[in-house]
Amino acid sequence: MASIDYESKIPNNVDLAADKRLQRALEKWQPEYLRWWQEMGPSDFADREIYLRTAVSVESDGWAHFGHVRMPDYRWGIFLEPTDADRRIPFGDNAGTPAWQEVPGEFRTELRRLIVTQADTEPASVEQQRLLAHTAPSLYDMRNLFQVNVEEGRHLWAMVYLLHRYFGKDGRNEADELLERRSGNPDRPRILGTFNEPIQTWLDFFCFTMFTDRDGKFQLLALAESGFDPLARTCRFMLTEEAHHMFVGQTGIGRVIQRTCEVMNEFPDADPSEHGAMPLELIQRYINFWVSSSTDLYGAEVSSNAANYFAAGLKGRAYEEKKYQDHSALEGGYTIEKLVDGKLVSEEVPLRNAMNEVLRSDYLDDNQKGVDYWNKILVRHGIDFRFRLPNRRFNRSIGLYTGLYFDLEGAPVSKADFDAHHDQWLPSAADREYVQSLMVPCHQSGKWAGWIAPPAKGLNGQGLDFEYVRL
Ligand SMILES: [Fe+2]
Numbered sequence: 001m002a003s004i005d006y007e008s009k010i011p012n013n014v015d016l017a018a019d020k021r022l023q024r025a026l027e028k029w030q031p032e033y034l035r036w037w038q039e040m041g042p043s044d045f046a047d048r049e050i051y052l053r054t055a056v057s058v059e060s061d062g063w064a065h066f067g068h069v070r071m072p073d074y075r076w077g078i079f080l081e082p083t084d085a086d087r088r089i090p091f092g093d094n095a096g097t098p099a100w101q102e103v104p105g106e107f108r109t110e111l112r113r114l115i116v117t118q119a120d121t122e123p124a125s126v127e128q129q130r131l132l133a134h135t136a137p138s139l140y141d142m143r144n145l146f147q148v149n150v151e152e153g154r155h156l157w158a159m160v161y162l163l164h165r166y167f168g169k170d171g172r173n174e175a176d177e178l179l180e181r182r183s184g185n186p187d188r189p190r191i192l193g194t195f196n197e198p199i200q201t202w203l204d205f206f207c208f209t210m211f212t213d214r215d216g217k218f219q220l221l222a223l224a225e226s227g228f229d230p231l232a233r234t235c236r237f238m239l240t241e242e243a244h245h246m247f248v249g250q251t252g253i254g255r256v257i258q259r260t261c262e263v264m265n266e267f268p269d270a271d272p273s274e275h276g277a278m279p280l281e282l283i284q285r286y287i288n289f290w291v292s293s294s295t296d297l298y299g300a301e302v303s304s305n306a307a308n309y310f311a312a313g314l315k316g317r318a319y320e321e322k323k324y325q326d327h328s329a330l331e332g333g334y335t336i337e338k339l340v341d342g343k344l345v346s347e348e349v350p351l352r353n354a355m356n357e358v359l360r361s362d363y364l365d366d367n368q369k370g371v372d373y374w375n376k377i378l379v380r381h382g383i384d385f386r387f388r389l390p391n392r393r394f395n396r397s398i399g400l401y402t403g404l405y406f407d408l409e410g411a412p413v414s415k416a417d418f419d420a421h422h423d424q425w426l427p428s429a430a431d432r433e434y435v436q437s438l439m440v441p442c443h444q445s446g447k448w449a450g451w452i453a454p455p456a457k458g459l460n461g462q463g464l465d466f467e468y469v470r471l
């Protein structure tokens with residue numbers, strides 16, 4: 001594996017210089033990308049210097065360099081983990097045969113669809129978050145937002161490289177369209193629902209990086225097992241970057257909760273909103289919204305597409321090689337709960353057809369770890385409240401539970417019942433208005449908005465009063 005070449009226009013460790021046609025095509029796409037970044041990326045901070053990390057290696061220890069850079073000068077590039085020449089397809093009908101280094105003709109359409117669907121989420125999230133810096137609660141948080149943004153931009157580069165390198169003209173067209181769709185645009189929306197939801201406040205942003213970026217983690221884990229080796233290798237390095245995004249979400253919500261606890265202990269008889277903090281019930285409603293929306297991203301519970309992807313060796317389970325003995329998944333079933341005549345009934349479906357549900361379950365378990373972390377903050381402050389994840393059936397728009405109504409525990413309820421509880425279960429108009437009212441910028445080193453506690457420590461060994469963004 002070539003080390004990272006930072007001399008050429010497009011930093012890469014794939015020896016881009018050896019393939020002039022590909023290099024030219026990507027160098028043509030590069031200014032289009034920068035135009036998109038200027039138009040749809042973080043607005044108005046292009047000339048500021050941000051303390052960002054940039055990939056300088058794909059080794060898990062010490063892969064990043066930290067320094068102040070202007071975002072348009074960020075070195076977006078193409079980084080794949082090293083090839084293992086002996087790698088075999090780890091699962092499905094072709095398990096044990098050599099991994100593909102080129103696209104297998106019979107799976108070209110499916111592979112392209114998987115890559116484009118993943119790719120589309122990357123620029124989408126940048127678009128969703130583009131106005132947030134204006135109301136950042138601190139320079140530390142603003143910097144974290146920008147770090148997430150530039151890395152989602154890099155993830156787009158990662159996927160576009162695969163499209164250009166392996167899918168010919170079709171791939172180049174797809175790469176162009178990735179810069180043409182727009183989050184939330186009714187005429188040219190992004191592909192997946194959650195990526196068209198507005199992220200208007202920092203509470204939404206922290207929920208998004210906690211729950212929606214975590215969907216990204218599990219999609220990448222499943223694709224990191226792919227028999228199409230270049231996809232597996234690119235996803236593995238994306239996962240290294242992704243971890244920070246979820247850190248931002250989990251600790252961000254944790255700091256909001258900590259601040260609320262402090263206010264509750266100082267003013268035990270008042271509602272925290274009287275003192276500029278976010279009530280715990282309100283935070284729970286935002287969690288309910290973002291978890292249920294992100295839970296949809298796994299697709300239908302029973303899916304022949306998912307079965308085909310698995311059979312073909314294109315998309316596996318998370319930790320397929322490490323976690324499972326049987327990689328054919330032809331035996332055994334998976335239990336799914338269906339609503340029949342108003343009652344939940346268990347039904348066993350063939351395991352391959354339940355691969356979306358398998359991945360969704362792993363995701364929900366991982367979410368629970370974040371909830372446990374937040375509940376420890378409540379315990380530490382002696383507050384008698386506990387956060388919980390909504391049941392997977394709650395508020396769903398894709399799959400078996402679409403058009404049906406369930407409470408937070410997953411029990412079926414009537415539409416009237418659901419509507420009557422809406423403002424207890426999901427963010428109300430008043431919640432949104434209140435959270436929005438707190439979104440006033442705090443852009444001074446070492447200072448924090450009143451609704452959020454400072455982090456336990458700064459980034460990369462820097463202090464809390466470090467100039468994370470030079471305004
Ligand atoms: Fe990403």
Ligand SMILES: [Fe+2]
Nearest residue numbers: 213216242245
């Ligand atoms: Fe991410």
